[in-house]
Amino acid sequence: xxxxxxxxxxxSAEEPTDGSRPGRRGPARSDRPSATIGRVAExxxxxxxxxxxxxxxxxxxxxELAARVRAAAEELxxxxxxxxRSLALGRTSxxxxxxxxxxxxxxxxxxxxxxxxxAGRGYRLLVAESNENVAEEAILAVEARRRxxxxxxxxxxxxxxxxxxxxxxxxxLVLLNRDLPGSNVPSLSVDYAAGIAAIVAHLRSLGHxxxxxxxxxxxxxxxxxxxxxLRAACAAEPVCALTELPCGATFDDGHASAxxxxxxxATAVVAFNDMVAFGALSGLHELGIGVPRDxxxxxxxxxxxxxxxxxxxxxxxxxxxxxxxxxxDRLWALLGGGPAGxxxxxxxxxxxxxxxxxxxxxxx
Amino acid sequence: xxxxxxxxxxxSAEEPTDGSRPGRRGPARSDRPSATIGRVAExxxxxxxxxxxxxxxxxxxxxELAARVRAAAEELxxxxxxxxRSLALGRTSxxxxxxxxxxxxxxxxxxxxxxxxxAGRGYRLLVAESNENVAEEAILAVEARRRxxxxxxxxxxxxxxxxxxxxxxxxxLVLLNRDLPGSNVPSLSVDYAAGIAAIVAHLRSLGHxxxxxxxxxxxxxxxxxxxxxLRAACAAEPVCALTELPCGATFDDGHASAxxxxxxxATAVVAFNDMVAFGALSGLHELGIGVPRDxxxxxxxxxxxxxxxxxxxxxxxxxxxxxxxxxxDRLWALLGGGPAGxxxxxxxxxxxxxxxxxxxxxxx
DNA sequence: GCTTTGTTAGAAACTGGTTACTCAGCCCGG
DNA sequence: CCGGGCTGAGTAACCAGTTTCTAACAAAGC
Numbered sequence: 001x002x003x004x005x006x007x008x009x010x011x012s013a014e015e016p017t018d019g020s021r022p023g024r025r026g027p028a029r030s031d032r033p034s035a036t037i038g039r040v041a042e043x044x045x046x047x048x049x050x051x052x053x054x055x056x057x058x059x060x061x062x063x064e065l066a067a068r069v070r071a072a073a074e075e076l077x078x079x080x081x082x083x084x085r086s087l088a089l090g091r092t093s094x095x096x097x098x099x100x101x102x103x104x105x106x107x108x109x110x111x112x113x114x115x116x117x118x119a120g121r122g123y124r125l126l127v128a129e130s131n132e133n134v135a136e137e138a139i140l141a142v143e144a145r146r147r148x149x150x151x152x153x154x155x156x157x158x159x160x161x162x163x164x165x166x167x168x169x170x171x172x173l174v175l176l177n178r179d180l181p182g183s184n185v186p187s188l189s190v191d192y193a194a195g196i197a198a199i200v201a202h203l204r205s206l207g208h209x210x211x212x213x214x215x216x217x218x219x220x221x222x223x224x225x226x227x228x229x230l231r232a233a234c235a236a237e238p239v240c241a242l243t244e245l246p247c248g249a250t251f252d253d254g255h256a257s258a259x260x261x262x263x264x265x266a267t268a269v270v271a272f273n274d275m276v277a278f279g280a281l282s283g284l285h286e287l288g289i290g291v292p293r294d295x296x297x298x299x300x301x302x303x304x305x306x307x308x309x310x311x312x313x314x315x316x317x318x319x320x321x322x323x324x325x326x327x328x329d330r331l332w333a334l335l336g337g338g339p340a341g342x343x344x345x346x347x348x349x350x351x352x353x354x355x356x357x358x359x360x361x362x363x364x
Numbered sequence: 365x366x367x368x369x370x371x372x373x374x375x376s377a378e379e380p381t382d383g384s385r386p387g388r389r390g391p392a393r394s395d396r397p398s399a400t401i402g403r404v405a406e407x408x409x410x411x412x413x414x415x416x417x418x419x420x421x422x423x424x425x426x427x428e429l430a431a432r433v434r435a436a437a438e439e440l441x442x443x444x445x446x447x448x449r450s451l452a453l454g455r456t457s458x459x460x461x462x463x464x465x466x467x468x469x470x471x472x473x474x475x476x477x478x479x480x481x482x483a484g485r486g487y488r489l490l491v492a493e494s495n496e497n498v499a500e501e502a503i504l505a506v507e508a509r510r511r512x513x514x515x516x517x518x519x520x521x522x523x524x525x526x527x528x529x530x531x532x533x534x535x536x537l538v539l540l541n542r543d544l545p546g547s548n549v550p551s552l553s554v555d556y557a558a559g560i561a562a563i564v565a566h567l568r569s570l571g572h573x574x575x576x577x578x579x580x581x582x583x584x585x586x587x588x589x590x591x592x593x594l595r596a597a598c599a600a601e602p603v604c605a606l607t608e609l610p611c612g613a614t615f616d617d618g619h620a621s622a623x624x625x626x627x628x629x630a631t632a633v634v635a636f637n638d639m640v641a642f643g644a645l646s647g648l649h650e651l652g653i654g655v656p657r658d659x660x661x662x663x664x665x666x667x668x669x670x671x672x673x674x675x676x677x678x679x680x681x682x683x684x685x686x687x688x689x690x691x692x693d694r695l696w697a698l699l700g701g702g703p704a705g706x707x708x709x710x711x712x713x714x715x716x717x718x719x720x721x722x723x724x725x726x727x728x
Numbered sequence: 729g730c731t732t733t734g735t736t737a738g739a740a741a742c743t744g745g746t747t748a749c750t751c752a753g754c755c756c757g758g
Numbered sequence: 759c760c761g762g763g764c765t766g767a768g769t770a771a772c773c774a775g776t777t778t779c780t781a782a783c784a785a786a787g788c
Contacts, residue, residue, distance in 0.1 A: 052747080065766090077533070089745085112467060125491050129483075305669050401774060429737080
């Protein structure tokens with residue numbers, strides 16, 4: 001067993017020009033041989049350690065040598081392998097984000113906020129979409145985590161027991177719109193209850209006492225939260241009547257509810273989200289109902305188009321970008337080994353636009 | 365220099381339970397030691413090679429041994445390091461996408477399409493946003509490529525010469541909305557000219573002869589393409605008068621243009637994109653102008669809300685998801701070493717909704 | 729019974745970096 | 759003039775997998 005005649009030496013001796021050899025390994029290894037640190041070291045007449053030091057800006061290399069190494073690297077078009085680097089350093093400088101649905105503006109903005117904040121520290125973002133598929137979500141999370149140094153799980157649908165069992169393998173982990181009581185997993189969420197309360201207070205101040213709720217999908221936890229908050233808010237006000245209509249989450253769902261809204265006799269509509277409110281606005285318009293003259297409508301989320309509906313939609317705004325940014329802050333803290341800081345329950349901001357107004361005379 | 369007493373053996377002997385040792389390396393290495401293939405091999409009483417074979421489902425392992433290995437792996441909560449695996453295999457099973465702006469629906473849908481298609485082959489997606497910053501874009505591209513097996517560059521702003529120089533280092537590479545003539549880099553793009561031509565033909569068929577264009581940002585290549593196509597389409601029709609108004613890309617830009625549109629005397633508006641058209645719709649409404657009764661308005665892009673404006677917007681739809689999906693097909697082919705298939709110039713589909721109608725009587 | 733063949737599993741080289749340790753050489757003080 | 763301290767660079771171990779080559783062993787054939 002000779003230790004001197006290793007394969008690499010033979011290889012570089014046998015094929016200095018690299019012809020059209022089919023490539024021993026997988027498809028990624030195309031025809032570009034991509035210089036290695038060893039090749040550069042050889043060319044510069046130094047050891048691999050020195051090349052590494054030069055590439056990482058270590059000051060303990062003589063200027064003349066460093067220049068020679070840099071010249072060789074330049075000459076060979078050398079680019080250190082980030083995979084090898086990750087292996088040696090035990091760090092990938094990548095974090096993962098898992099979202100249920102990339103077409104949801106909420107997650108799009110979280111993605112933006114997180115990506116931007118992470119980029120500031122030289123971290124890149126791996127994105128995966130679970131397509132609301134609970135079974136896949138857990139597998140996806142584990143796999144994504146294995147490729148990166150940390151994970152952000154947005155609005156996970158995974159059952160609590162499973163999430164709890166997984167949380168160790170997923171750490172460093174940050175949860176969005178989901179908490180895990182008793183664990184030390186940082187969690188950022190939106191205080192939907194407070195947003196609903198603000199909307200109700202606003203409607204009450206305009207004199208509304210009969211409210212109809214256009215409910216979101218039954219399976220949605222955010223719908224459950226909003227609905228519960230609405231019930232609580234109405235229960236607290238003795239003269240508040242709440243009607244609940246099963247509706248959905250889309251424009252068409254809201255649009256189809258217009259007649260039922262009228263039949264309810266309510267003077268104000270609280271929609272599960274802005275899309276539903278938007279649809280209701282459209283349906284009511286077609287029925288000749290003036291908003292806010294005859295009926296007030298409020299949405300939730302402040303999607304980008306809410307300010308452009310006719311009339312512009314009163315809604316509760318949630319700091320979606322901020323959610324992503326703060327998720328990064330938590331993750332960064334965890335990556336550094338420190339505590340992640342307090343959980344935050346973001347307060348939605350009530351945006352009063354033109355779709356809500358005083359109760360019509362004689363209908364209070 | 366003994367070759368037998370290697371550090372790992374000493375380590376595992378000295379700290380079998382792993383106390384609260386601070387961890388020699390970076391922050392990623394938290395307190396969870398994360399079983400390695402060596403540890404599993406030891407526990408199962410086999411060699412690392414055998415564990416590797418079992419984990420990869422090689423059939424050349426006796427059933428009894430395989431079971432023992434699996435049990436050991438289970439026991440130790442073993443998860444093979446994907447980084448080490450990537451290094452050994454020369455493949456990361458990750459591709460990167462670089463977009464100028466994550467808030468643009470176009471890129472959001474490309475992201476979704478690409479992510480979904482790649483996931484089907486077990487590939488994950490790394491996302492980076494260049495924020496329209498040309499200088500950063502090239503650096504980002506190189507870096508993103510180094511972390512993955514392939515790259516999709518969406519609407520890159522990089523100058524042609526630089527892109528050409530880079531294309532070797534970035535391969536396998538797929539370009540979206542950008543071509544690189546003479547290279548063999550696959551390119552998928554949208555035939556904006558055809559979309560504009562379809563809109564103009566539609567307007568012509570309704571009797572419109574005086575058209576006003578609400579131009580996008582001067583720096584935008586897609587604006588240049590749309591504008592040029594519009595000029596060409598109008599030049600081809602002898603009785604077509606085209607007015608061009610500098611406008612922008614946002615709702616507010618379109619909104620602010622309403623008066624200028626009226627002054628132009630045109631009977632139809634072609635907007636740079638749907639947002640501008642949407643703003644124009646709103647501005648015209650405020651001026652008491654009926655659409656399409658007094659004036660027709662057409663957008664471009666078919667953003668998700670275009671069907672919900674009042675009136676619903678006539679526009680040209682581009683298959684954004686499909687762009688992502690096909691980008692994956694090209695990349696996948698390149699990863700396999702094959703040719704990437706033909707470039708595609710996607711044809712926008714004209715969607716006639718209610719914002720366009722016949723020329724008002726007496727104004728043709 | 730001995731060779732041939734086929735299977736299985738292990739040893740060791742390999743992926744491409746980083747870094748602890750070591751040691752040669754130089755400068756300087758005693 | 760010699761030993762100690764400092765500097766700079768090389769050696770080799772290390773990260774955690776995969777894979778080639780090889781050898782041991784069993785079964786089959788002659």
